[in-house]
Amino acid sequence: MSECSIDSAAPGRLTVRGDLDFDNAPAALARGLTLLGDARDCEVDLSGLNSGDSAGLAVLIEWLSSARRRGATLRYTGVPSQMRAIARISALEDLLSPA
Numbered sequence: 411m412s413e414c415s416i417d418s419a420a421p422g423r424l425t426v427r428g429d430l431d432f433d434n435a436p437a438a439l440a441r442g443l444t445l446l447g448d449a450r451d452c453e454v455d456l457s458g459l460n461s462g463d464s465a466g467l468a469v470l471i472e473w474l475s476s477a478r479r480r481g482a483t484l485r486y487t488g489v490p491s492q493m494r495a496i497a498r499i500s501a502l503e504d505l506l507s508p509a
Contacts, residue, residue: 457488
């Protein structure tokens, strides 16, 4: 099973490391939503990701959707090229771009 760690140094600030993929997407989704809580201005640093697949991309989209539903902003930084490529072919790349 692949490893993914999600930590928060401050409210609304997450750091994701390891692999974000099908194996750990459900746990990563839940942990990220919990750590983001009700923060209004959120940032997720993905520069520590080694890899990510379409399930990992779905996690990122759900975090963004959750933030938008509660009127918050969410930005991704350090998006790995592999995840950008998946987003590009899915016509979702704009969702990963800084606001």
